[in-house]
Amino acid sequence: xxxxxxPVFIILSFIYAIISGKINEVNNGIFESVADxxxxxxxxxxxxxxxxGIMEIAKNTTLMTKITKMLKPLINFLFxxxxxxxxxxxxxxxxxxxxxxxxxxxxxxxxxxxxKTMQKDNKKKDTLSNAMxxxxxxxxxxxxxxxxxxxxxxxxxxxxxxxxxxxxxxxxTIIAAIVGIFFTKILIKRVK
Numbered sequence: 001x002x003x004x005x006x007p008v009f010i011i012l013s014f015i016y017a018i019i020s021g022k023i024n025e026v027n028n029g030i031f032e033s034v035a036d037x038x039x040x041x042x043x044x045x046x047x048x049x050x051x052x053g054i055m056e057i058a059k060n061t062t063l064m065t066k067i068t069k070m071l072k073p074l075i076n077f078l079f080x081x082x083x084x085x086x087x088x089x090x091x092x093x094x095x096x097x098x099x100x101x102x103x104x105x106x107x108x109x110x111x112x113x114x115x116k117t118m119q120k121d122n123k124k125k126d127t128l129s130n131a132m133x134x135x136x137x138x139x140x141x142x143x144x145x146x147x148x149x150x151x152x153x154x155x156x157x158x159x160x161x162x163x164x165x166x167x168x169x170x171x172x173t174i175i176a177a178i179v180g181i182f183f184t185k186i187l188i189k190r191v192k
Contacts (some may be wrong), residue, residue, distance in 0.1 A: 026147045042157040044149070048105045055098060055106050068093040078138065078181065081121075081131040088117040092135060099139065102148035111139055130188045141177035144169055 017026040068075075070081070071093045082088050091114035098107035115132060121127045125129050128136070147169040154162035 002142060009064060038119075040153065040156050044105075048103075052103070052106045055094075055101075055103065058097075060093065063095060064090070064097075066099055069115050079131045080132050082118070085117070085121055088114060088121070088131075095135075095139065096143075099142045100145050102144040102146040102151055104142065107139070107142075110136070133188070134181070134184050137180040138177065141173055141180045143153055143173045143177050 002166050003067050054146045068090050075089050095107050095110040095114050098110055147165060151162045
């Protein structure tokens with residue numbers, strides 16, 4: 001539907017610009033938007049490189065093992081089906097840590113890897129397992145201590161205080177996670 005809607009809007013916008021004699025403003029807007037997009041991409045690239053590098057260092061040290069041990073009670077509570085799958089638990093832990101650090105771009109490949117590992121143990125290959133459902137809910141809520149992407153966007157757009165978003169992000173993501181986990185646990189019990 002959107003692949004029809006967007007082209008229609010773009011075509012109507014150009015027709016309106018031609019009729020109203022504002023085609024120069026449209027051209028200027030296009031070039032300004034391209035410049036803004038390139039600047040934003042460069043800002044994101046630097047942020048992503050920094051945090052991906054930190055995650056790689058953490059992965060190759062004992063830090064990840066310590067963090068996984070700290071998260072073990074939470075992982076065992078949220079994912080009881082993974083009790084015998086240590087690899088999946090570690091991958092889920094790394095994804096959670098990446099999300100907590102606000103590294104959505106680093107968390108995505110870690111999350112895909114964790115889903116692949118969980119799919120190996122899934123008896124019904126065409127249906128999500130309970131652990132996979134909980135993992136999706138947890139990723140969607142994405143509790144973040146440092147919302148890196150939002151801060152980077154706000155900084156690149158000239159915000160006077162790009163970090164002022166931190167407290168509202170904490171509140172929103174914690175509430176979303178609690179509600180999501182609560183209802184997922186209820187629904188999983190009903191389906192069993």
